[in-house]
Amino acid sequence: MTVQVSHGWGGTSNGAPDRVLTPASAKDLAQIFTTQDNGPFLGRGLGRSYGDSALNTGGTLIDCRFLDRFLSFDTQYGVLECEAGVSIAAINQVFVSKGWILPVVPGTQLVTIGGAIANDVHGKNHVQEGSFGTHLVSMKLIRSNGEVLDCDPETNAELFAATIGGLGLTGMVVSAKIQLRPIQSLSMSVNHIPFKNLAELFSLANGHRESWEYHAAWMDPAAACRKGLYIIGRHSDQQGPLDWPRPRALPLGPLAGLPTDLPGRLFMKAANSWYRRGIRTGQRQASLESVLYPLDRLPDWNALFGKPGFFQHQCVLPEAVALSAFDELLKVVENGGQTVSLAVGKWFGPRQSPGLLSFPAPGFSLAMDFANRGAVTQRLLDELDRVVADCSGRPYPAKDARMQSSLFKTAYPALQQFRQHLDPFLASDFWRRMEATT
């Protein structure tokens, strides 16, 4: 697995950095900032941001994968301190067997803690647990002037808030303390419930909101995304085995050079028909990794889309208008001239993250993947953004490769405050695109 530093995960954003630096320790990282030549700088983890938020065309990328040490672990309270390049996979490998997991994880383990903070990632349990930043105890941040700052909700509180969801632009996270949560076993109860229309999906979600921790929806592209499965899960409270499975990776990376996205489209078709017919509905037991990390069965799946790549559109729709806005979005897709290759929904609850630019807000979050059909896709995505803007929804920068900066600016009113905490020598392609004066 080699990291492609000039593409976003979706393969549609490109831009080669002038240099890539690979610090092997926090000291190496500090060394980089003894001179600010060769800036602007940007930290990069495992490259799972879909668009251009981890690209720095013409600047210096700092590859953080080897800043990967655990620093301390409080076995009584479950507080882990680790460097920013530690991946969720590494945490699982060590701490699951000790009975601890991260309280909030995205759909893949292949993200670093630095990336999880920079994008304030969320999981399927946002309604109960909030986003990643909610569980962040403190962090050490290095600014490009060499200053190392301890940040937590009391000390340097504003910088702490700006850094959570701050897209890596306020400084580089050196290390962080995270509150883990205890688990009794790797076993989870899951339930797949079919729904026949959006109203039914939302009433299912309302009915299970309190009693189940994890909530997601798979929408069937063959039914215009109006039918599908409502998926809920919770951790088992019975004692059980805690053996974390060894990672198995099918290397698909080389496919990224294919001139066609046909394998990707076929794969998504197969995945959707598996969801449509292959999944047993009703309640059953399943293992934690299959429920929380569905994407990791095929870690390089993005390569299936070859050179053309794909886009993901993820937004959150405010609670009060979620159902009607969801319906609007699907209408746009129906008239958009192109089918969705994958559509997934999640619910966000009221737990507020400290992050100034944190993406989650109470409501419904819809993520749709589209193969890259050039202008047709661009037009469709712009139309979707219009619906998001009209209902005061929010786009997700970690997934974005092409939105208009006006949407970003209206959706994130804290931007003005955020700018005060920007590090002058850090920048990303995403940020330049958003801040470009038109």
Place this chain on the structure above:
Amino acid sequence: MKSPVQTALVFGATSAIATAYCRILAGRGAVLHLVGRDGDALQSLADDLGVRGAKGVSVAVADLCETGQHEQLVAQGWQQLDGPDLVLLAHGTLGTQAENETDWELQRSLIQTNLISHLSLLSLLANRFEQQGNGCLAAISSVSGDRGRASNYIYGATKAGLSCYLQGLQQRLAHAGIRVVDLRPGPVDTPMTAGLQKGILWSTPERVARAMDNGLEYRSGTLYLPFYWRPIMAVIRILPGSLLRRLGI
């Protein structure tokens, strides 16, 4: 028979491959003694291994190019671990072939780090192990020592020398019940190789460490990491020179 490594003495422990391997051992509750040049990096690795479950981790800071210290370092490691199950030599540098070609001093320092310091340690360790009568002695060589190639023959030469020495030790120590393992990784994505273009045959430190772990438990001899380098290098070794030149590999 499989004999799990309970205690390990690791030179160059902060190198990416050694770090990944130490983490596997730590996860099983091993006791480790780490030697390296950068005290801060060693200490943070020691903390990391402690969090992962190592029963004990001690460190010694030393520049391994200074062979005069080797006797004392080996003695210290031996005492700390009460005679280790495994000693791993993992320190080394790569340099840049183009720069090395035009600067003999750079070549000399590469030879000092990758070859002379290894041989000095190996000669001391061989005697220690011979006395002890059990254990495993391993060093990280490289596939690049299998055949001289224009792209990296200086680095390759140091590794060829190291591999040859290890082969000799394998024979010598076999009678004493000591396993000697010549570890030959292919290119691995680490900070040491940050400047190089990566291809599909590249591996990760974690993958190499898992393969090492399987091999170091019971094997003796040459271990290609990952396994696919054995057939690849078998072919590259027998390719006619003229063809190798034309292929430019």
